[in-house]
Amino acid sequence: MKSSLDFEQIDRFKEDLDKCTKCGFCMSYCPVYQEERVESSVARGKIMLIRALLDGELEATDEMAEQLNRCTLCMTCAENCPAGTNVPSVIAAARADKVRLKGLSFPYSIIYRWLLPRRRLFGYVVRLASWFQGIFLPKTEGSIRHLSFFLSALGKGRHIPQIAHKFLRQSVPEINSPPAGVEVKYTVGYFTGCMTDFVFPELGEKIINFLTRNGVEVVVPRGQGCCGAPVFLGAGDFDTGRKMADVNVKAFKELDYIITDCATCASAMKDYIKYLADNEERKREYAEFAGKIKDITEFLVDMVKLPPSAYRVAGEFKGKTVTWHEPCHLGRYLGVKEQPRKILQSIPDINYIEMPDADRCCGMAGTFSIYFYDLSRKIADKKVASIKSTGADIVVTDCPGCQIQLIDSTTRHGMPQKVMHIMELFE
Amino acid sequence: MLNSKHIDQLRRIVGKENILTSKEELLVYSYDATNMWQHLPEVVVLPSNVEQISAILKLANENLIPVTPRGGGTNVSGGSIPIKGGIVLCTTRMDRIIDINKTNLNARVEPGVVLQDFQAALAEEGLFFPPDPQSFSGCTMGGVVAENSAGPSCLKYGVAKQYVLGLEVVLADGTTMKLGGLTPKNRTGYELSMLFTGSEGTLGVISKITLRMLPAPKATRTIVAVISDVAVAGETVTEIIASSVLPSKVEFVDNWTFEKFRGLLPDEILDKSQVILLIQVDGLPETVDAETQQVVALCKSRAGEVRVAEDQAETDRYWQARAAHFSDISSRAHTIINEDICVPRDKIAEFIKLGQESAKKYDVPISFAGHVGDGNFHPVVLTDSRDKEHYQRSLKCVEEIIEIALSLGGVLSGEHGIGLEKQRFLKKAMDPAAIEIMKKIKDVLDPNHILNPGKIWEETSDEE
Numbered sequence: 001m002k003s004s005l006d007f008e009q010i011d012r013f014k015e016d017l018d019k020c021t022k023c024g025f026c027m028s029y030c031p032v033y034q035e036e037r038v039e040s041s042v043a044r045g046k047i048m049l050i051r052a053l054l055d056g057e058l059e060a061t062d063e064m065a066e067q068l069n070r071c072t073l074c075m076t077c078a079e080n081c082p083a084g085t086n087v088p089s090v091i092a093a094a095r096a097d098k099v100r101l102k103g104l105s106f107p108y109s110i111i112y113r114w115l116l117p118r119r120r121l122f123g124y125v126v127r128l129a130s131w132f133q134g135i136f137l138p139k140t141e142g143s144i145r146h147l148s149f150f151l152s153a154l155g156k157g158r159h160i161p162q163i164a165h166k167f168l169r170q171s172v173p174e175i176n177s178p179p180a181g182v183e184v185k186y187t188v189g190y191f192t193g194c195m196t197d198f199v200f201p202e203l204g205e206k207i208i209n210f211l212t213r214n215g216v217e218v219v220v221p222r223g224q225g226c227c228g229a230p231v232f233l234g235a236g237d238f239d240t241g242r243k244m245a246d247v248n249v250k251a252f253k254e255l256d257y258i259i260t261d262c263a264t265c266a267s268a269m270k271d272y273i274k275y276l277a278d279n280e281e282r283k284r285e286y287a288e289f290a291g292k293i294k295d296i297t298e299f300l301v302d303m304v305k306l307p308p309s310a311y312r313v314a315g316e317f318k319g320k321t322v323t324w325h326e327p328c329h330l331g332r333y334l335g336v337k338e339q340p341r342k343i344l345q346s347i348p349d350i351n352y353i354e355m356p357d358a359d360r361c362c363g364m365a366g367t368f369s370i371y372f373y374d375l376s377r378k379i380a381d382k383k384v385a386s387i388k389s390t391g392a393d394i395v396v397t398d399c400p401g402c403q404i405q406l407i408d409s410t411t412r413h414g415m416p417q418k419v420m421h422i423m424e425l426f427e
Numbered sequence: 428m429l430n431s432k433h434i435d436q437l438r439r440i441v442g443k444e445n446i447l448t449s450k451e452e453l454l455v456y457s458y459d460a461t462n463m464w465q466h467l468p469e470v471v472v473l474p475s476n477v478e479q480i481s482a483i484l485k486l487a488n489e490n491l492i493p494v495t496p497r498g499g500g501t502n503v504s505g506g507s508i509p510i511k512g513g514i515v516l517c518t519t520r521m522d523r524i525i526d527i528n529k530t531n532l533n534a535r536v537e538p539g540v541v542l543q544d545f546q547a548a549l550a551e552e553g554l555f556f557p558p559d560p561q562s563f564s565g566c567t568m569g570g571v572v573a574e575n576s577a578g579p580s581c582l583k584y585g586v587a588k589q590y591v592l593g594l595e596v597v598l599a600d601g602t603t604m605k606l607g608g609l610t611p612k613n614r615t616g617y618e619l620s621m622l623f624t625g626s627e628g629t630l631g632v633i634s635k636i637t638l639r640m641l642p643a644p645k646a647t648r649t650i651v652a653v654i655s656d657v658a659v660a661g662e663t664v665t666e667i668i669a670s671s672v673l674p675s676k677v678e679f680v681d682n683w684t685f686e687k688f689r690g691l692l693p694d695e696i697l698d699k700s701q702v703i704l705l706i707q708v709d710g711l712p713e714t715v716d717a718e719t720q721q722v723v724a725l726c727k728s729r730a731g732e733v734r735v736a737e738d739q740a741e742t743d744r745y746w747q748a749r750a751a752h753f754s755d756i757s758s759r760a761h762t763i764i765n766e767d768i769c770v771p772r773d774k775i776a777e778f779i780k781l782g783q784e785s786a787k788k789y790d791v792p793i794s795f796a797g798h799v800g801d802g803n804f805h806p807v808v809l810t811d812s813r814d815k816e817h818y819q820r821s822l823k824c825v826e827e828i829i830e831i832a833l834s835l836g837g838v839l840s841g842e843h844g845i846g847l848e849k850q851r852f853l854k855k856a857m858d859p860a861a862i863e864i865m866k867k868i869k870d871v872l873d874p875n876h877i878l879n880p881g882k883i884w885e886e887t888s889d890e891e
Binding site: 067 | 451452460462541565566687750752753754755
């Protein structure tokens with residue numbers, strides 16, 4: 001029998017574990033269950049596995065890890081659970097305890113412990129991967145992928161844009177002031193995230209231009225790193241995650257607002273306090289940090305309160321039909337549901353159409369899509385059907401992770417839709 | 428019993444991606460939505476078609492391996508728990524809606540179709556399948572038939588058996604049998620489809636279902652009444668129905684689960700009330716208007732607050748709060764004992780009164796909720812199985828409540844079935860001669876007792 005010490009992280013979420021009454025409502029909401037139709041996919045099954053782990057009935061084996069990892073952490077079960085069970089929290093905690101007990105397996109130990117926390121080096125490795133992407137094409141058989149896939153998943157094999165020739169941090173200054181004559185209403189820090197930095201730097205430039213034009217001074221702190229989501233939420237490495245959190249807290253210390261264009265980064269950073277605060281000082285710092293974070297659409301609608309006329313649609317997108325994919329991390333984690341829709345509905349130059357199940361998970365879920373690429377694709381196929389049914393010309397979203405998944409899946413289906421970040425619509 | 432050779436044979440039947448054998452995969456088929464029971468299977472198979480079901484059963488029958496059929500595993504009487512180990516035969520991958528015929532008002536489905544998905548597909552055609560167990564979001568059609576499921580709408584529209592036109596069933600020896608047909612009338616021989624409807628998986632495995640549909644009502648409206656006293660709520664229901672209005676649903680929630688209604692109804696009224704009645708009327712718009720007025724007038728004389736939901740969003744919120752009841756009450760205690768009695772409608776108020784007295788006598792908390800319009804109640808005793816003394820008192824209270832229901836002319840189970848949970852009461856609730864006949868039918872259809880063994884009646888030592 002394991003002592004409770006072995007599962008100190010799970011223990012912190014014991015209340016969530018105890019709440020589940022096994023009613024099985026989660027079956028109707030779980031995107032993984034809907035593909036697999038096995039009980040181990042769904043929240044109820046995962047809760048029962050973790051309970052068995054705590055009771056000593058089952059052990060922290062690789063099979064157990066595989067079962068628990070087969071979750072996109074989309075939070076749909078938690079949002080709809082009549083008993084209020086939050087399974088994603090327990091799963092994230094269980095991953096952390098597994099890492100503490102067994103360590104990270106190679107090659108993830110290299111990537112998570114060593115590479116992701118070193119922002120510059122990570123950039124070089126990503127670049128290197130982009131050169132070797134022909135060699136590292138993803139294979140779709142089997143469920144566990146390794147280093148080559150991890151890096152090539154960012155490359156050509158998945159029908160995504162190439163790694164940028166010039167990263168965002170190399171092309172914009174640290175302080176970006178509004179043009180002469182425009183009054184400074186806010187000064188914000190811009191957390192660029194890995195995807196915008198390495199893959200979509202032009203999005204970052206657009207956001208900076210948009211904000212400065214509308215009276216927001218944008219600081220891009222050079223000290224910022226990866227948000228840590230793949231490390232502490234995906235892989236359960238809380239120790240490394242904590243180091244990454246501290247780096248970001250320090251980088252944005254002097255700023256009152258932190259703007260993000262990636263819902264995953266924003267929610268992961270807001271969750272530092274939930275998972276990583278191991279002492280009073282960190283609790284205080286992480287709470288303060290979380291309070292500053294605003295998604296870009298949330299900031300524009302709730303704080304800057306821009307009029308519809310400020311959203312000047314770029315010429316090439318005028319008159320187009322646009323639909324919206326709501327990222328899990330935006331809607332269910334951050335509670336930002338109305339703001340992007342308000343923007344889209346208010347612009348006269350586009351025709352906005354809501355897709356069915358706009359808030360359904362796209363199946364990307366970061367490292368989930370690397371471990372379970374086939375499953376991830378099947379979940380994406382449902383999203384693709386929703387997109388198709390709208391007949392839209394453009395799909396916009398607010399998470400570069402979702403964006404990569406949507407580009408990959410629409411391309412796979414030979415669909416004409418252009419996939420973009422919502423902020424790319426504008427001049 | 429089951430050995431590795433059998434596992435290999437099963438793997439050949441269903442394919443390697445449809446058989447589960449690891450400890451982790453087995454653990455998650457050891458339970459259903461019932462509170463106290465759990466037992467590990469030795470293997471789980473997920474067949475894709477009727478031929479595979481037949482081959483699995485033939486193998487199991489020849490080797491005397493227990494087989495527990497399972498769908499979504501949302502059963503609340505322990506029916507889908509593999510209490511004897513062996514094989515769990517899970518139908519969730521047979522999830523095709525074969526066809527929906529609007530002219531014939533019927534539909535054919537595989538057993539693994541989720542009820543909610545089926546309802547959604549029917550709604551697109553303007554059709555309606557009334558049974559609506561509150562597990563609709565996870566339960567499967569095979570279970571709906573095998574458990575003869577019901578739910579709120581059954582007050583006006585009846586339970587699952589009233590909609591079964593035909594079944595394809597695989598018997599314990601692997602024989603596939605087609606029963607009934609596509610037509611609403613069929614007087615050909617015995618009503619064998621009814622034998623399998625409500626059989627709790629003990630007589631055969633349902634592999635295809637033909638169901639009768641109804642056109643969806645053109646209009647519906649939800650009325651909510653908050654009532655200070657439980658007995659008054661019971662009288663209100665009796666009076667509504669006596670006034671010649673037959674609502675499609677009349678649901679009852681007591682103040683144990685008011686939390687889900689906070690924000691929807693005024694706190695000051697909820698704080699001094701014991702019951703929320705949710706009433707739905709449906710039909711043609713004119714009928715709905717008239718019946719709504721009538722129900723509102725009847726409720727107003729007794730309720731602290733009466734509301735008519737103004738739009739679909741408000742309506743959905745009330746019904747979601749109702750659907751959350753079971754889970755909500757389950758989360759209030761370590762152990763709950765959830766009963767499912769049904770009493771004649773004119774005995775509702777009396778039943779509640781006596782039930783409350785019994786709970787007081789045994790000093791245990793009790794919650795009443797359910798489909799009060801048809802007298803089907805789910806009294807829930809909240810206890811903790813780790814506290815032996817409290818748990819024993821709770822069991823005694825439950826026993827007394829069941830006796831009260833039976834003495835008022837009621838039945839042991841309105842819709843959950845007997846499974847494991849209610850076996851100990853069966854002898855009190857059913858004519859001994861009828862129990863004997865059930866056993867004889869079982870012997871004819873499943874002589875080796877491989878199908879869902881250990882369910883419905885308590886086994887005597889020679890049966891084990």
